[in-house]
Amino acid sequence: MxxxxxxxxxxxxxxxxxxxxxxxxxxxxxxxxxxxxxxxxxxxxxxxxxxxxxxxxxxxxxxxxxxxxxxxxxxxxxxxxxxxxxxxxxxxxxxCGRILPLTTRDKLEHHLERAEESRLRWHPDETGFSYRVEAAGSRSDWLEPKAAPFGIVYETLxxxxxxxxxxxxxxxxxxxxxxxxxxxxxxxxxxxxxxxxxxxxxxxxxxxxxxxxxxxxxxxxxxxxxxxxxxxxxKGQALLLEGADLDGKPAIYCDGLYVVPHDDGTVAIGSTSDRDFTDNAPSPDRSAELLRRATAFCPQLAGRTMISQWAGxxxxxxxxxxxxxxxxxxxxxxxxxxxxxxxxxxxxxxxxxxxxxxxxxxxxxxxxxxxxxxxxxxxxxxxxxx
The missing domain is CATH 3.50.50.60 (FAD/NAD(P)-binding domain)
Structure with missing residues (x-):
């Protein structure tokens, strides 16, 4: 009781x-x-x-x-x-796993080294958690290929x-x-x-x-x-879109933003980080910016209904x-x-x-x-x- x-x-x-x-x-x-x-x-x-x-x-x-x-x-x-x-x-x-686009050759080389270190740190044979570099064009049904000219990282932790x-x-x-x-x-x-x-x-x-x-x-x-x-x-800000048919997709981290599909038929986009702020209310202009940036690397977000905005x-x-x-x-x-x-x-x-x-x-x-x-x-x- x-x-x-x-x-x-x-x-x-x-x-x-x-x-x-x-x-x-x-x-x-x-x-x-x-x-x-x-x-x-x-x-x-x-x-x-x-x-x-x-x-x-x-x-x-x-x-x-x-x-x-x-x-x-x-x-x-x-x-x-x-x-x-x-x-x-x-x-x-x-x-859900995560996609990280590789935008330069230096980043590709850097993440190839990280993939090697993940074998030591993440113990993939025991845990099943992998950190792999995949070729350009990989997972293009979800990530815009132009956003990842040097390939992607796909990790499952x-x-x-x-x-x-x-x-x-x-x-x-x-x-x-x-x-x-x-x-x-x-x-x-x-x-x-x-x-x-x-x-x-x-x-x-x-x-x-x-x-x-x-x-x-x-x-x-x-x-x-x-x-x-x-x-x-x-202050951080995020928004929620209608996300039908996206719940099985991995999260994407690109251009400083996350796109995260959820199992309730929504997809979240965020979040910003502002040291200077005057209130904790969502800014419509900021939400429009988030949606524009996210849609550029994740075209499947285009035309989806915005359900809610959040700031905190x-x-x-x-x-x-x-x-x-x-x-x-x-x-x-x-x-x-x-x-x-x-x-x-x-x-x-x-x-x-x-x-x-x-x-x-x-x-x-x-x-x-x-x-x-x-x-x-x-x-x-x-x-x-x-």
Whole structure:
């Protein structure tokens, strides 16, 4: 039965985006009593977008961050299957693969080297994930051949998910097994009294610890607590078209844009990244630009009906890598934010690592050191204008 009291909870989580809900899901499965406190509504921030591209880093200059993402993407299918079985809800997940056009001979040579390194890093004989360079004209039924004069890369690790369906499944699980309160803004946490402070005249909520995971707004609360600003928001925009007969196609990344067909008969295009912005509303001119650019390399998009437009502010740490872990100077305040463009692919593994921190156990796969607070605060801090 869902927990409905005001606590005390083992864990309170500020924010019901992909990181917050994934941490709640992992904490509940670990046996903890969990409350998610969302200032607006589930997916109100950048997690409620349209694209759903789960794309790996390139298999070159390998490092712990790339290994972490590889492990996360490799294990996501099993995680989603279990969530779907637990909730009866589809997440719109599929291992779709990805096309990358090669526009110069230098890029061709570079990606031939990456294809060789993928044999070492992606373990194709064990995983089945391949990274191949194909000749010019390959897959021309989907990608305009003129967009790839030197051939293409086709890799099979890439996947896609429906962001809103995934959030709906996670939030259903949390509502069923924990507490999820919308329209409740967290303003702080008293470590002595173990009370989460809320805005307005709301009574505080008792919790053993607080996890701050509220998108780009989390940076403001983190700055209030630590005195350090370690991230900012960047605006992204995407759009959704009618995509009949495209659901079996791979994703395409070309001209800085993704085209991602989904299994509900839609195809998403996006997304932009604007550091300077005045609001979080979609721009019709920007949508027209996205459609024009995408249609140039993917002619099958021409003439399709636009279903919706989306814009949102994504959290980006100044160090680029996410911030995951206990805030400096505190014993029971944690943060999980700044996933930027890779959040959906790594959220379940990030959640396992943070819950391992909270419960003092070893995670299934360790966090990269660059995700840890020491990389973002104090001597490790990077200012926004550098």
């Amino acid at each position: 869902a927990q409905t009291s005001a606590g005390p909870f083992d864990v309170a989580i500020a924010g019901a985006g992909i990181f917050g809900l994934s941490i709640a899901h992992a904490a509940i499965r670990a046996g903890l009593n969990v409350a998610v406190l969302e200032a607006d509504r589930v997916g109100a921030g950048s997690s409620g977008g349209l694209l759903g591209a789960l794309m790996p880093h390139m298999p070159a200059r390998w490092n712990p961050k790339k290994e972490f993402q590889f492990q996360a993407l490799s294990g996501l299918a099993a995680h989603v299957r279990q969530l779907e079985a637990d909730t009866g809800l589809s997440c719109g997940y599929r291992r 890439a996947a896609r998910i429906s962001p809103r369906a995934y959030l709906a499944a996670l939030s259903a699980y949390v509502r069923r097994h924990g507490t999820l309160m919308e329209g409740v803004e967290v303003t702080g946490f008293d470590e002595t009294s173990k009370l989460v402070r809320l805005s307005g005249d709301r009574a505080p909520v008792g919790a053993g610890c607080l996890v701050i995971s509220g998108g780009f707004q989390a940076f403001e609360l983190i700055e209030t607590l630590t005195g350090e600003r370690i991230g900012r928001g960047e 502010i994504r959290p980006r740490c100044h160090k680029r890598d996410p911030l995951i872990g206990r805030l400096p100077g505190f014993g029971a305040i944690y943060a999980a934010t700044g996933g930027f463009k890779i959040s959906f692919g790594i959220a379940h593994l990030v959640a396992d690592c943070l819950v391992a921190d909270i419960t003092d156990r070893e995670p299934g796969h360790p966090l990269p050191a660059t995700f840890r607070p020491d990389n973002h605060f104090g001597a490790g801090r990077l200012d926004a204008d550098r």
